[in-house]
Amino acid sequence: MKKRGTILVGMDEISSHAGRNKETIRQAIASRGFPAVKVRGRWESNTLLIEDWQRKQIVAGCGS
Numbered sequence: 001m002k003k004r005g006t007i008l009v010g011m012d013e014i015s016s017h018a019g020r021n022k023e024t025i026r027q028a029i030a031s032r033g034f035p036a037v038k039v040r041g042r043w044e045s046n047t048l049l050i051e052d053w054q055r056k057q058i059v060a061g062c063g064s
Contacts, residue, residue: 005048014045018054032057 008014014036015022028034035049 003048005046005051008045008047008050009042011043014043014050017045017047018050 008017011022011025015025018025018034020028025034025036029036033053035053036043036045038044
């Protein structure tokens with residue numbers, strides 16, 4: 001069975017799960033492909049997408 005993660009609604013939930021402040025998340029959305037989208041005026045994301053994105057950022061940073 002495929003894992004789906006948990007839907008996060010609102011910047012508070014997203015930033016809390018990611019362990020970063022709201023402004024850092026907004027910057028990451030705009031410039032680094034952070035997996036969140038605004039739907040009808042509210043930010044939404046998914047826990048598995050965030051965790052995958054964070055792993056990729058760590059791996060990419062290891063090569064710097």
